[in-house]
Amino acid sequence: MYSSFRNNIEKFVKLTDAEWDLMVPYLEIRKLKKHELFAEQGKVAGELCFVLEGMLRQYYMKDGEEKTTYFFFDNHLAGAYFSCISQKPSLLTIEALSECKVIVFPYKVLKELFETNMAWQTFGRLLAEYLAMGLEDRMVELLILSPEERYLELVKGNKTKIMERIPQHYIANYLGLTPVSLSRIRNRVVKK
Amino acid sequence: MYSSFRNNIEKFVKLTDAEWDLMVPYLEIRKLKKHELFAEQGKVAGELCFVLEGMLRQYYMKDGEEKTTYFFFDNHLAGAYFSCISQKPSLLTIEALSECKVIVFPYKVLKELFETNMAWQTFGRLLAEYLAMGLEDRMVELLILSPEERYLELVKGNKTKIMERIPQHYIANYLGLTPVSLSRIRNRVVKK
DNA sequence: TCAATACGATAACATAAGATAAGAAAAAAG
DNA sequence: CTTTTTTCTTATCTTATGTTATCGTATTGA
Numbered sequence: 001m002y003s004s005f006r007n008n009i010e011k012f013v014k015l016t017d018a019e020w021d022l023m024v025p026y027l028e029i030r031k032l033k034k035h036e037l038f039a040e041q042g043k044v045a046g047e048l049c050f051v052l053e054g055m056l057r058q059y060y061m062k063d064g065e066e067k068t069t070y071f072f073f074d075n076h077l078a079g080a081y082f083s084c085i086s087q088k089p090s091l092l093t094i095e096a097l098s099e100c101k102v103i104v105f106p107y108k109v110l111k112e113l114f115e116t117n118m119a120w121q122t123f124g125r126l127l128a129e130y131l132a133m134g135l136e137d138r139m140v141e142l143l144i145l146s147p148e149e150r151y152l153e154l155v156k157g158n159k160t161k162i163m164e165r166i167p168q169h170y171i172a173n174y175l176g177l178t179p180v181s182l183s184r185i186r187n188r189v190v191k192k
Numbered sequence: 193m194y195s196s197f198r199n200n201i202e203k204f205v206k207l208t209d210a211e212w213d214l215m216v217p218y219l220e221i222r223k224l225k226k227h228e229l230f231a232e233q234g235k236v237a238g239e240l241c242f243v244l245e246g247m248l249r250q251y252y253m254k255d256g257e258e259k260t261t262y263f264f265f266d267n268h269l270a271g272a273y274f275s276c277i278s279q280k281p282s283l284l285t286i287e288a289l290s291e292c293k294v295i296v297f298p299y300k301v302l303k304e305l306f307e308t309n310m311a312w313q314t315f316g317r318l319l320a321e322y323l324a325m326g327l328e329d330r331m332v333e334l335l336i337l338s339p340e341e342r343y344l345e346l347v348k349g350n351k352t353k354i355m356e357r358i359p360q361h362y363i364a365n366y367l368g369l370t371p372v373s374l375s376r377i378r379n380r381v382v383k384k
Numbered sequence: 385t386c387a388a389t390a391c392g393a394t395a396a397c398a399t400a401a402g403a404t405a406a407g408a409a410a411a412a413a414g
Numbered sequence: 415c416t417t418t419t420t421t422c423t424t425a426t427c428t429t430a431t432g433t434t435a436t437c438g439t440a441t442t443g444a
Contacts, residue, residue: 060336067336082325091332114317121313125306128320133274135327140283142334143368144252144259146432147401167421176335181401183423338402339431360392373431375393 002027005050005103008075012126019119026109032100039080039094044087047104048079054100055162057170058092068173073162078102081131097166142176148185150175194219197242197295200267204318211311218301224292231272231286236279239296240271246292247354249362250284260365265354273323289358339369340377
């Protein structure tokens with residue numbers, strides 16, 4: 001049941017069974033209904049999860065509008081990681097885009113493992129480095145590519161099929177544009 | 193000589209003298225001339241540095257143009273961190289914007305410390321988390337703020353005086369716009 | 385010191401994006 | 415199955431940005 005989660009962690013660092021077992025008692029399978037929130041703006045996040053099935057989105061509020069900035073798919077960690085780390089109220093909300101099955105665990109437990117076990121600590125570093133590299137890529141794309149180029153990069157990727165199931169206005173936000181603008185770009189690109 | 197570097201590290205994690213001494217033999221003071229490169233696109237980076245004096249910029253090439261995406265000031269770590277981590281050729285170049293005095297050290301040494309010492313490993317995690325949080329903030333600004341709002345955020349910050357010494361077209365890139373556009377925004381903002 | 389280069393402001397024009405609204409299509413809810 | 419809601423496209427209008435070019439000034443380097 002938890003093996004996909006363990007496998008995913010072990011892409012970063014190998015764990016002995018004993019080390020893995022330090023985490024297991026705190027894992028909990030949870031189902032999220034569509035539109036259910038996993039983390040909420042203004043609240044200090046205490047939990048992270050590993051997505052087994054389904055997908056989620058992360059959004060910020062600006063001028064009363066939801067601005068979607070990230071998606072979480074299966075086999076990935078999700079959660080308001082930086083709120084957990086800083087113990088400050090989260091600036092973002094995480095919502096299930098579909099029915100989801102996730103493995104939930106308290107960040108406190110992970111932190112405890114970070115501080116007491118070298119392998120887990122290494123995992124913590126490698127995970128943060130992995131997150132940072134992803135964010136750097138994303139930032140560079142936003143800085144140096146035009147909206148149309150960003151859209152083309154997105155459809156070039158391997159997430160095309162998944163993306164098709166996500167409402168387009170969320171993807172527009174993700175690319176830093178308005179839904180109307182994305183619709184126009186799609187129209188333009190098709191004609192080329 | 194190295195105390196500001198140590199202090200900076202100890203903002204993340206306290207080190208015993210013995211732990212600090214593990215790093216000291218590998219530190220080297222280096223002066224960079226204006227326009228001298230510290231890391232170069234296409235080359236695998238092997239060194240990081242801590243800036244004692246001066247400032248540097250990081251840029252990517254796109255369509256034959258340099259796109260500045262980040263600045264490094266004194267009392268901060270600089271370098272092609274992700275190239276060091278991944279041992280892949282760097283996508284970015286780091287250039288001294290002024291005469292610089294930096295403390296240089298091989299990433300290999302740092303990695304060795306990560307893997308053999310718990311305090312250093314913790315530093316590695318906290319550093320990566322810190323970098324990731326900064327990148328997340330930056331990304332969100334790019335996604336949900338308009339160019340003008342981004343400029344206003346920048347001048348609101350505490351780096352105003354430093355920024356004044358940086359050529360404006362670098363700052364334009366950093367904000368994700370063209371130099372001409374930044375000039376117009378500045379003009380517009382003054383009149384309000 | 386002088387010449388070359390880099391820098392920033394501005395203008396003119398073309399293009400693309402934002403805002404808003406309307407209508408069709410698709411999905412969700414009852 | 416029908417109604418309601420959400421989603422997407424399209425059109426119009428306005429505005430901001432990109433592109434290119436010019437000009438005066440500041441900086442740099444020989």
